[in-house]
Amino acid sequence: MLENIQFANPGFFWLLLLLPLAAIWYYFKRKEETASLKISSIKGFSSDDFLTRLKPLLFLLRLLALAAIITALARPQTEDISSKTKTTKGIDIVMAIDVSSSMLARDLKPNRLAALKDVASNFIRKRPNDRIGLVVYAGEAYTQTPITSDKAIVLNALKSITYGKLNDGTAIGMGLATAVNRLKDSKAKSKVIILLTDGVNNSGFIEPQxxxxxxxEYGIKTYTIGLGSNGNALSPIAYNADGSFRYGMRPVEIDEGLLKNIAEITGGEYFRATDNDKLEAIYDEINKLEKTDIEEFKYYRYEEKFRSWALLAGALLLFEWLMRNTVFRSFI
Structure with missing residues (x-):
């Protein structure tokens, strides 16, 4: 009966302390409630000992009724809570991804591009309340998908990114400018670009600066990531006769000064990822830095349960009154 019940006025339960006091009072006063007759002998009188022993039940019924009344005063009730969330400060994010041939280097497993796609997919799944878009660039740049709240579209677009759709090269300025173009008209509270490259700017007609x-100018913060191990990496160096890449060791060249400058100018941060674990840690760090404020509304619905206790008290008092004026009438 009390499952999932809470009490609006639990202070009334202090009145239950009166019940043992009433029981003690009754114990010492019970004989005074029955008329007595002093005679020299009770021989010839018949006495219903069974009903006499049951007479204290009348007082017990009153105590139970009082306990039920106190419980009703405490207002037992059930609580149903429903909640709704509202994103109050949305973030629009564009991920600008380098897809030049050097992204096939195998210093990250299985290669840089595949490792990035895996980590970026997890990042996207962790941003359920934000809009995300994708820009890819090599010797030129284009929008893979505009900013959208449909994560399935973004994840499918990310999965489909491959090398070979653009002229080779690394046009960092073009990639960044294309990402800015995707975000400049956004009405979001915060606008962010995550720019990843593994090389130096050597293509395009827009300077990174x-x-x-x-x-x-458009209030867009840019996080830059330099991808590649320190020293040399097993990278594509030429084509085989069948059109596949021939791999060889090549020095890792990342213009960290440029990437740091971009991050500083736009209010972002620069990161260096030299292996899979560091790349994942970087995206986790960006995820923590760019928090979306979510407002939660809770709705409470209470269902009062005191009526059943009040009815129980009334039923007990009525039963006590009936017993007192019928079965136990001759004893009172």
């Missing part, structure tokens, strides 16, 4: 200044 110019693109960074453009991002600053």
């Amino acid at each position: 110019t693109a960074a200044e453009l991002a600053t």
Whole structure:
């Protein structure tokens, strides 16, 4: 009966302390409630000992009724809670991904591009309340998918990214400018670009510095990631006769000064990922830095349960009154 019950006025339960006091009072006063007759002998009188022993039940019924009344005063009730969440400060994010041939280097497993796609997929899944878009760049840049809240579309677009759809090269300025173009008209509270590259700017007609200044003008923060191990990496160096890549050791060249400058100008941060674990840690760190504020509304619905206790008290008192005026009438 008390399962999942809470009490609106639990202070009334202090009144239950009166019950043992009443029981003690009754114990010492019970004989005074029955008229007595002093005679020299009770021989010839018949006495219903069974009903006499049951007479204290009348007082017990009153105590139970009082306990039920106190419980009703405490207002037992059940509580049903429903909640709704509302994103109050949405974030629009564009991930600008380098897809040049050097992204096939195998210093990350199985290669840089595959490792990035795996880590970026997890990052996207952790941002359920934000809109995300994808830009890919090599010798030029284009939008893989515009910013959208449909994560299935973004994840499928990310999965389909491959090398070979663009002229080779690393146009960092073009990649950043394309990402800025995707975000410049956004009405989101916060606008973020995550720019990843494993090389130096050697293509395109937009300078990275110019693109960074453009991002600053539109209030777009840019996190830059330099991808590649320190020293040399097993990278594509030529084509085989069948069109596949021939791999060889090549020095890792990342323009960290440029990436740091872009991050500083736009209010972001620069990170260096030299292996799979560090790349994953970087995206986790960005996920923590860019928090989406979510407002939660809770709705409470109470169902009062005191009526059943009040009815129980009334039933006990009525039963006590009936017993007192019928079965136990001759004893009172």
